[in-house]
Amino acid sequence: MRAAVVGLTLTGPALAQPAAAPIQADDARHLPVLASRGMVSSQEALATRVGVDILRRGGNAVDAAVAVGFALAVTLPQAGNLGGGGFMLVHRAARNETAAIDYRETAPAAATRDMFLGSDGEPDRAASTRGGKAVGVPGTVRGLAEAHRLYGSGRLTLADLIAPAEKLAREGIPVEAGLADSLPRAAGRLGNWPSSRKVFFNGDRPFGRDERLVQTDLADTLAAIAAGGPEAFYRGAIASRIAAAAQGAGGIMTEADLAAYEAVIRAPVRGTYRGHDIVSMPAPSSGGIHLIQILNVLEGFDLARMGAGSAGAVHLLAEAMKPAYADRATWLGDPARAQVPAGGLIAKSYADTLRAAIDPARARPAEAIKAGDPLAFEPDQTTHYSVIDAEGNAVANTTTLNFSYGLGLVAEGTGVLLNNEMDDFSAKTGAANAFGLIGGPANAIRPGARPLSSMTPAFVFRDGRLVLVTGSPGGSRIISTVIQIIVNVLDFRMNLAQAVAAPRIHHQWRPDRLMVEEGLSPDTLALLRAWGHPVVVGSSSGSANSVMRTEDGLAGAADPRQRGTLADGH
Template sequence: MKSKFAYSLLFCIAFNFVYLNAQTYAKNGMVTSSNSLSSEVGVAILKKGGNAIDAAVATAFSLAVTLPSAGNIGGGGFIVYMDSNGKATTFDFREKAPLAATNDMYLDKEGILIEGSNHHSALAIGVPGTVAGLFKAHKKYGKLPWATLVQPAIDQAKNGFPFNWSLYAAAGYFTKEGNKSPFMDAYFRDGKGKVLEPDELWKQPALAATLTLIRDKGKDGFYKGEVAKKIAKWMKANGGIITKKDLRKYESIEREPIKGSYKGYDIYSMPPPSSGGVALVEMMNLMEQANFDEIEFNSTAYVHLVAEAMRRAFADRAEHLGDPDFNLNMPLDKLTSKAFAKNRFAGIDMTRASVSDSTKFGQLYDGKSTTHLSVMDKGGNAVSLTYTLEYGYGSKMGSPELGFIFNNEMGDFNPQPGITKSNGQIGTAPNLVAPEKRMLSSMTPTIVGKNGKPYLAIGSPGGRTIINTVFQTVFNVLEFNMRIDKAIEALKIHHQWLPDRIIYEKHLLSPDTRKALEAMGHTLQERSNLGALMGITYDPVKKVFTGAADSSRPDGGAIGY
């Protein structure tokens, strides 16, 4: 992200550019994703006359080939879309619990959670939503033919693309004794059983065949017919509970976005079953109460305030949020109101850390793997899309006949009714397992509008850290007027109420600040990095797109033309 060279804007917009992990400028459109080859696919669609939805769909299908750790057709996610007139909407294609699911399916006879059952077994696989969501978004807002958008991914899977070092590292892990599973051990091998080397072409014929059915038959190519039959067959043979009926019944839903504001900017983000939009707006409202003429960025007071805002939003998340089709009385208007934030802010002690009490949730405060892509087109439309398999490489299971990896998203449900622990396990009712219920998510695809037009499209992977990395990046741009690359690379922290600790990025928080925060009662834990943000801003005066891909993703790229 920190380029060694300074390029003039005139030079940047005269040609097509690919600066991996650097700020990129363009006049006609921009795509940022975790794989530069997939970003190139999206830009090629824009050049063909496609709009932001078209480019997002094509990029997402390409990531299912080039980024198997998170790009997917075996998982699910969310789209936030804003058109050139400032009208915003969202598409919910979060995975669903199968019809045979129950709220005690991960418990033993004594009602105790069976370790690993909700993450590391076929019972952890939710009904995939990605294909349905991309198809629905395209059907309503796309411009180019569906087949045109899926074909590049088929070509990449069939003809191959250069095996990169990230994939090589994963191959080394999954083919090592002790880490093997029948599917993952064979996944990164060629037709002769040899593990691929960097720069060798990786061809995925089974995935190409699955994508071809999706190209030719649309949504039905995945949820009915041959693919559905093979999914159900695999589930029955491996202890899963997804059936052909589960697949046939799955539908994506278009939902009204969560809307907030910050000092003249309009914020649009994902509503439940994502918790991201509610928490983001609540935290932005809290920060709007503070005086940043007196609180310097990255100071002890700043980090403390950010952590306290996060603590409160995550407590409210745990207490109130879940699938809106199963929870009809979630207090969304209250949680996202300015008055609620003012009351919450009044309870923040700027000299001491609050307490995270698992018995009181938000009442106390009164008074590994996902990927993201962002797109903006020359017509003024914007897409922010986040989708996931849950863990890196999801369940690490799949059918060799189909060529893609199944998610392990059922682990995002609260696994043990009524049991909330200080280690972060939540047991509240809104997010308990139920048939056809969508599990609560932290994905936070977000678009910020300025004067009725898309200004910023942003999102990130990172599990529960997603909410906080997106929040801090949005805040950096809106409050501190940071360039998108600087906002992405700046210090990020994470507090999720329980466990009661601040996770911070190593080397970006000074020793003096750490000591001061500990003296205030905070517990700190370091991590190499938080999130992998992919963002685009648009300057309506200069008519220039600026994109950046997080340097934590070495294969990522912001590409424009």
């Protein structure tokens, strides 16, 4: 067995059906996809179809999610992966139980606290993002295999679930949509490595639109895992090649690090919001804790009366986010190596103190906000997909390589792209990582530690019944994205497609700026600036591929911000 079980108490959360928003004739493009027996929503259409086919063949939501995970390693190489890690929530309807699978990458045994500091004592960003030392021990293969072993239907083998991915890798996939967009942008990172050029380049350029990407080495790796299980990845020839690739780039990961890797089964973090139960990932994800913390603060305000996209609602969202990100910098890390006061951070009474500090008509500058004292209250690139089956079993899975295509380095002979997740540790207290997130001692580099993450796979229940499965990529903006999906559904009564498509905002305390997607009215932006918000209208945020139970059946919505996404069911 390769999954450690940490503090897991399987108890039934609660599920609810919010009233559907009325749909007007001109809202057709915002109608969710409906199905009756199962639904998959992911960032890549071929992978979604793989998952739906598994459901048709009698697999449950976990079987489908595992198959989607392996398929994304082929069809969405910028984020789907065998060489990265992630977090998965699994809900088993018959037993009304939810478990969290932590398959986050770990620091190699030779890692040291100051390994990314330069001679001047300051963080060396190139060392933590571009070289072999940036590679953490990957967890994806172990995590997906454990999900299948522990929670699969028993009707399909792991080899059955890997077979579609192997076929796609061996026969090739068309370069289109998101893949065609991402390859030119990553040409510099991929082009640094001869082994990566062999896979992703056609001569002196990356494969282009309407060409075909064949990944034979990756197909062979998938075939080996299908035949030998996860041990074929973590020991033997594949592990040797992965370790050699990291070391050849100046890294410290060894075959022994790979052989020692374990996924961890954890108790989810739980909260409530407007009569619904919120269930998400615990530490070392900061996502679930701060999702609940921010929702606790918002629960004291009548957002529905203010209206979606109003200056008042946006202001309160931003002001609730700021102290949570300040707390993240101080309190969050690997719970095996740091005290994480999760109970205090998600306490309603702690939220009362944070809410009391919010001025309803004035923004607080970052320097006016410090981490709180939750101890007193104790009791670019990532992808997310959501799955639900006819029996109500569900999976919310978020997986990552950190940067798009991770380090950009393919381990020779394996087809496996290596991550650069070590940048998610705090290189130095108070220093920001590549996403601008401030780190503290709780997230310091330690051998075997799991770096802090913002990944926030989430379930929403009402009266014991699953309502919503959601999550998103987006680095530091993952938490704020998931919050807004939930608020859009529960407060603003949007249907799922509207909730996913609505413009998003984000504030992470530092840097002190309110990031806003295009789509909010000029009047709203003017009011926010007048209230003191340093508004920056910028790029789109996240890809919140979600599924939901409605009166009309299962609903799915794929995020329109990314090309090639698909929600589909049967």
